[in-house]
Structure formats: C-alpha cells, structure tokens
Amino acid sequence: MKSFANIDVKSVREAVTLLQKLHQEKKSAEIVSGGTELLQLMKDRVATPQYLINLKTIPGLNYIKEERSGFRIGALTTLTEIEEHKGVREKLLFLSQAAGEAASPQLRNAGTIGGNICQRPFCWYFRSANFPCLRKGGGICYAVAGDNRYHAILGGGPSYIVHPSDTAPALIALGARIKITGPAGEKTIPLEKFFVLPQVDYKRENILQPGEILTEVQIPHPKPGSKGFYHKVRERQAWDHAIVSVSTVVQSKGGICQDAHVVLGGVAPIPWRAAKAEAFLRGKKVDEGTARQVGEIALDGARPMKDNVYKIGMAKSLIQRALLASV
Amino acid sequence: MDNEVKGKGVSRRDFLKGLGGGAIGSAVISTGLLDPNKAEAYPTESTGTSRGKSTINLKVNGKSYRLEVEHRDTLAEVLRDQLGFTGTKVGCNRGECGACTVIINGRSFYSCSQLAVWMEGKEILTIEGLEKGDKLDPIQEAFIENDGPQCGFCTSGQIMSAKALLLRNPGPNEAEVRNALSGNLCRCGNYNREVAAVLAVAGKGR
Numbered sequence: 356m357k358s359f360a361n362i363d364v365k366s367v368r369e370a371v372t373l374l375q376k377l378h379q380e381k382k383s384a385e386i387v388s389g390g391t392e393l394l395q396l397m398k399d400r401v402a403t404p405q406y407l408i409n410l411k412t413i414p415g416l417n418y419i420k421e422e423r424s425g426f427r428i429g430a431l432t433t434l435t436e437i438e439e440h441k442g443v444r445e446k447l448l449f450l451s452q453a454a455g456e457a458a459s460p461q462l463r464n465a466g467t468i469g470g471n472i473c474q475r476p477f478c479w480y481f482r483s484a485n486f487p488c489l490r491k492g493g494g495i496c497y498a499v500a501g502d503n504r505y506h507a508i509l510g511g512g513p514s515y516i517v518h519p520s521d522t523a524p525a526l527i528a529l530g531a532r533i534k535i536t537g538p539a540g541e542k543t544i545p546l547e548k549f550f551v552l553p554q555v556d557y558k559r560e561n562i563l564q565p566g567e568i569l570t571e572v573q574i575p576h577p578k579p580g581s582k583g584f585y586h587k588v589r590e591r592q593a594w595d596h597a598i599v600s601v602s603t604v605v606q607s608k609g610g611i612c613q614d615a616h617v618v619l620g621g622v623a624p625i626p627w628r629a630a631k632a633e634a635f636l637r638g639k640k641v642d643e644g645t646a647r648q649v650g651e652i653a654l655d656g657a658r659p660m661k662d663n664v665y666k667i668g669m670a671k672s673l674i675q676r677a678l679l680a681s682v
Numbered sequence: 683m684d685n686e687v688k689g690k691g692v693s694r695r696d697f698l699k700g701l702g703g704g705a706i707g708s709a710v711i712s713t714g715l716l717d718p719n720k721a722e723a724y725p726t727e728s729t730g731t732s733r734g735k736s737t738i739n740l741k742v743n744g745k746s747y748r749l750e751v752e753h754r755d756t757l758a759e760v761l762r763d764q765l766g767f768t769g770t771k772v773g774c775n776r777g778e779c780g781a782c783t784v785i786i787n788g789r790s791f792y793s794c795s796q797l798a799v800w801m802e803g804k805e806i807l808t809i810e811g812l813e814k815g816d817k818l819d820p821i822q823e824a825f826i827e828n829d830g831p832q833c834g835f836c837t838s839g840q841i842m843s844a845k846a847l848l849l850r851n852p853g854p855n856e857a858e859v860r861n862a863l864s865g866n867l868c869r870c871g872n873y874n875r876e877v878a879a880v881l882a883v884a885g886k887g888r
C-alpha cells in the first residue's frame with residue numbers, strides 16, 4: 356500500500372467537515388468502515404488516498420433498533436450482527452440470510468452494512484491497476500472484448516460491471532430507505548435511488564458527493580400477507596459474489612398477487628428492479644404460467660456478451676422458483 | 683459518447699496468462715498476481731503529511747506492546763515482522779484465503795485486512811496465545827490427533843476460526859463447523875479432517 360494518514364473521527368459531523376475540507380484542499384481521501392473492500396483496492400493501488408477517514412471510532416453508529424415503523428440499522432453495524440439479530444431473523448424475511456451468505460465469516464465480522472452498500476465493483480479489470488478502464492478514467496471497458504463471464508447482461512454500457520452488494524438487492528426488495536449525512540445536513544432517500552447507471556455516470560456506482568456519508572438504513576415492516584424469497588447463485592459456498600441473485604417479496608391474498616417486488620443481483624451495474632414484471636404480476640394469480648411470464652418480462656431487453664449468456668436462463672428460472680415459493 | 687469498444691481489448695488468452703492459476707473459476711479475483719513487475723516496493727517518495735505513523739498499544743495474547751507503526755501496516759505485518767508472531771501466516775494478503783486469521787475481541791478476522799493502527803484497545807489472540815504453559819489448547823490437540831495439518835500452512839488460520847466458533851458455541855454441529863471454517867482455504871484439501879478435529883472437541887462439550 357502507498358503511504359497515507361489514517362484519521363480516527365469521533366462524530367459524523369467531524370467526518371463530514373474533514374472530508375469537505377480535504378476536498379477543498381484537493382487532497383484525496385476515502386471513507387473507511389470495516390476496510391474489507393477498500394484495503395484490497397489500496398493494496399492493488401487502484402485507490403491511493405492520502406487520507407483515510409476511519410468511521411469505526413464514531414460511537415453510536417452501530418445499532419439495530421426495532422420500532423413501530425420498522426427497523427433502523429446504523430451504518431457501522433456488521434454483516435454478522437445483522438445475520439445474528441433475532442428480530443431481523445424473525446421479521447425481515449431474508450435480510451439475515453442475504454447478510455449471512457455474503458463473503459466469508461471473517462469478512463462479515465469486519466464488514467459493515469454501510470461499506471457493503473458503498474463497495475466498489477469486483478470486476479477483475481477494474482481491480483487491476485494494469486487495466487486503465489473507463490471507471491478509472493481510461494478509454495474502454497475491457498469486459499466488452501475480454502473475459503466477461505461475470506459481467507452485466509442488463510443496464511450495461513458503456514461500462515459493464517455488476518454491482519457487488521448482496522445486501523442491497525435484498526434491502527430494495529424490502530423497500531429500504533437510507534439516510535445520508537453531508538455538508539448540507541441529512542436526507543433520507545429510497546435505497547433504489549442511491550445507485551447510478553453507467554450511462555448516467557460510468558465513474559461512480561452511487562450518488563454520494565464529497566463529504567457525504569451513508570449513516571443509516573431504514574427498513575419498514577413487511578406488509579401482512581407478504582412472503583419473501585432470497586437465493587444467491589455462486590460458484591462456491593464462501594467468498595463468492597453472486598453470479599445471479601434474486602430477492603422477491605410478494606404480498607398476496609388467496610393466491611392473487613396484491614403487490615410484488617422483484618430485484619436481481621449480479622446482472623447489472625446496479626441492483627436491478629424488474630418494475631415491468633412486478634406490474635404485470637399485480638392482480639394476477641401466481642402460478643407456473645405467470646411465474647414464467649414474469650421471468651420473461653424481467654429479462655426482456657437483456658443484452659448478454661459472449662461469456663455471460665448463461666445468466667439469462669439462470670435469472671429467469673430463479674425468478675420462477677422465487678415466485679412459486681412466495682404464495 | 684460512443685463507448686462500445688472496438689479492437690484494443692485484451693485477449694482472453696493474455697488475460698488468463700497474466701492472472702495466474704488460482705483465481706480462474708471463481709467470481710473472486712486475485713489481481714495482485716497480474717503484474718510480476720509490480721513488486722510491492724515500499725515507496726520512497728515523500729507524500730508529506732499523508733505519511734502516517736503512530737505509536738500504538740497493541741494487546742496480543744494478554745500482553746501489551748508499545749510500538750511505532752506506519753498507518754499502512756496491516757495487523758498481520760506488525761504481528762509477524764515487529765512482534766515475531768509468525769504463526770499467523772500470510773497467503774493471499776487480500777482477504778481470500780484465511781491463513782492470517784486471528785481472533786479480535788472474540789471474533790475471527792483476517793489480520794491482512796485490518797490496519798494495526800485500528801487495534802488500539804482491542805484484545806488480539808493469535809495461535810501462539812492458545813497454549814497454557816506447555817499445555818496445548820484442546821483444539822490444537824485435536825488437530826494433531828485427527829491429522830488436521832498436511833503441509834500446515836493453513837492450519838493456524840483454521841484453528842483460530844475453529845477457536846472463535848468454540849468460544850461462542852462450545853457444542854457446534856457439523857454444519858456449523860463447516861460454516862465457521864468456510865473462510866479458510868486448505869490447498870491440501872484436508873477439509874474433512876479439519877472438520878473432524880473441531881467436532882472431536884465439540885463432542886467433549888468444551
């Protein structure tokens with residue numbers, strides 16, 4: 356790793372002020388929480404900040420609170436803490452499972468929910484300093500002509516990364532919102548609106564501006580009659596990111612769908628919400644026929660590359676399986 | 683801007699050549715192997731104020747050490763190079779193998795993926811801290827009895843993951859043991875014996 360200065364901050368306010376100041380002075384800085392993602396990027400010299408702003412020393416940013424409106428989870432809460440929390444296990448359908456199937460035990464003990472949502476891509480071209488790819492300010496996305504077996508089939512172009520977070524698609528299916536604290540104060544937005552497609556800006560994965568920090572995740576209680584399903588396909592049981600993951604929440608009455616959320620992971624540069632497919636399902640009986648149609652609609656418009664065609668069939672059948680398990 | 687890429691890509695063959703063996707076939711990648719010329723030389727250029735150094739108190743195996751570290755030093759580097767706790771191994775140095783596993787405040791962590799400067803006030807336990815006097819920890823005994831180590835490189839990491847599990851759950855079942863060891867690779871493929879060793883201790887109700 357290149358040299359840098361680690362600065363332990365004691366409050367969100369201090370972090371925001373410091374980040375803003377460094378930005379104004381044109382010094383490079385990165386926020387760090389668990390460090391499980393960022394440190395690898397720094398060892399590879401893809402990230403070479405002069406300053407690390409360490410959030411872990413902020414007291415009171417690690418909590419899971421259950422309230423009448425839902426759960427509030429502090430940004431520094433670890434994936435292990437989310438996986439093991441009794442209330443989360445009992446009430447938030449698959450969130451514990453999604454957190455518990457990310458990475459490995461050691462990474463979940465260190466990795467935080469804030470860092471999980473804000474992590475940079477795990478595209479092998481992005482992660483190597485030898486490939487000056489689009490996302491690092493270079494001219495091309497190497498995935499297009501290179502080995503693209505793990506890259507995007509939906510929403511890609513000009514960059515074809517897939518968003519690596521396992522918790523984000525699950526949280527979006529649950530209707531989560533996030534709190535962002537920055538120089539202008541606090542704002543709460545739907546998590547879905549946090550992510551940025553490469554056609555909008557291919558150098559970033561989310562809307563965070565210099566000085567802004569993700570401070571809290573808010574998850575409403577699932578509506579009565581809701582059933583959830585989460586499944587992550589990966590090549591081995593530990594460490595691996597999703598090749599394709601599906602998170603579905605279906606609220607139904609007598610087998611008829613009232614409301615549905617279908618979110619895919621591992622297929623697009625952002626957690627991919629299949630809005631058209633959700634709309635199609637509303638008011639319909641959930642059976643093998645409609646489940647298959649939902650899969651078709653969700654993958655309509657997929658543009659695979661030479662090595663990742665397989666993801667289309669995989670996503671379709673995962674959606675089918677998810678919906679049939681949800682009524 | 684039209685960014686559909688023409689021409690200039692890397693060929694799959696060049697790419698595989700550069701990548702080295704281990705990573706192919708997995709969505710997790712080891713780009714550190716990509717450039718043989720990119721040896722991790724410690725930079726000599728002065729980055730001014732950003733060259734962080736601090737004196738810290740590190741508590742390892744119940745003893746406190748006061749030492750000066752660079753902010754970029756990982757816990758694994760300081761344990762091995764400054765304190766001589768070389769039982770902690772560094773395999774991948776990027777959170778993908780588990781050889782560097784230590785216990786921090788009762789939980790397993792990759793010491794290659796923690797900065798030493800973050801460890802102030804924490805209790806660190808390494809493989810050297812398991813034995814009491816000249817008596818090995820039951821989990822160490824069980825690894826010997828069950829032929830847990832083959833080449834032995836992953837063993838201290840496996841044992842620390844197992845110990846972290848047993849500290850929280852003295853009687854785990856096989857699925858729990860396999861899950862707890864899932865962040866530790868064994869290139870010798872000796873998983874069944876490692877799991878058997880942990881189960882042997884679990885069976886004794888420790």
Ligand SMILES: Cc1cc2nc3c(=O)[nH]c(=O)nc-3n(C[C@H](O)[C@H](O)[C@H](O)COP(=O)(O)OP(=O)(O)OC[C@H]3O[C@@H](n4cnc5c(N)ncnc54)[C@H](O)[C@@H]3O)c2cc1C
Pocket residue numbers: 385386387388389390391392393394395410430434456457458459462465466467468469470471472473474475519520521522563567568569570594595596597710776777778
């Ligand atoms: C080998 C390996 C396998 C992995 N497998 C998976 C997997 O299967 N699934 C998965 O989901 N993830 C995986 N990860 C990614 C990730 O490391 C963890 O999931 C973890 O949750 C990241 O959290 P962290 O606190 O360690 O993040 P850090 O490394 O501290 O930070 C990650 C990024 O987020 C930013 N950041 C951190 N906190 C905040 C905040 N509060 N506000 C704004 N920005 C912030 C940092 O600046 C940095 O860019 C893997 C990582 C590795 C190394």
Ligand code: FES
Pocket residue numbers: 771772773774775776777778779780781782783792793794795
């Ligand atoms: S050395 Fe491989 S995980 Fe730390």
Ligand code: FES
Pocket residue numbers: 830831832833834835836837867868869870871872
């Ligand atoms: S015993 Fe050789 S790597 Fe596990």
